[in-house]
Structure formats: C-alpha cells, structure tokens
Amino acid sequence: MCEEANDVEDLEHVFKDANAKPVKISYAVLKSITKNFGQVIGRGGFGVVYLGELRNGMVAVKMLSTHMDLSDKSFSDEFGNLIRLKHKHIVRFLGYCAESQGEMMNTKTIYSC
C-alpha cells in the first residue's frame, strides 16, 4: 500500500513534498532521526512522543505503548484513517513503522509531524 522510506533522505523527500503520500518507515530510520529516542516531547494516552530531526525540519515520532494490546487490524485501521486525514489544522501524517526489533519487541510506531 505504501512506498518504503529506508533511509533518512527518503523521509526528507516526503517531508518537503506536501503532496507526497505517507510512507512505511524503517525502524533504523526512526532510531537515527530521534537519536536513539533521546528526547521526549510529550506523553499521550497511547504512548510517548519523541523529537525527530531531519535536515529540512523537525518532526514528532509517536511510539505506541507496548502495554497496549493493539491488534494488527486495529493498528492498520488507525494508520489507514491517518493517511486519509488532510487538513490545515491537523499535523501531516508522514508515515508509520510496524517493525518489532530487539529492545523494541512488539512495539508499533506511528510517526507524524
């Protein structure tokens, strides 16, 4: 359904092109732009939000809590809705990551700016 952003340049391309469609982002890219999830900018009902830095701007990276028992269907319904949202008063959804890796086992991440 989505193109893949496997390196930071791919994501920077999506960031600068307002008409670009949201992409599937690799966990390595999220880890890199958040400097290993080093700076928390907020906490919500479903998880923690981290600062991500691209060369052309800053983004918010929302990581869903591992304690949430979210089925794959609920997760894909959620990002399916976010992909369709487009409004001047709503932050743009750039993409999502659904990889389980190492210390982030079973974590699913949504990424927005």
Ligand SMILES: Nc1ncnc2c1ncn2[C@@H]1O[C@H](COP(=O)(O)OP(=O)(O)OP(=O)(O)O)[C@@H](O)[C@H]1O
């Ligand atoms: N795009 C963003 N830019 C800047 N700060 C953000 C952004 N998104 C989230 N934050 C920060 O992170 C906090 C938590 O965001 P989050 O979206 O998780 O909140 P929420 O409204 O509780 O959502 P939910 O209940 O869906 O988890 C916000 O209150 C804000 O401080």
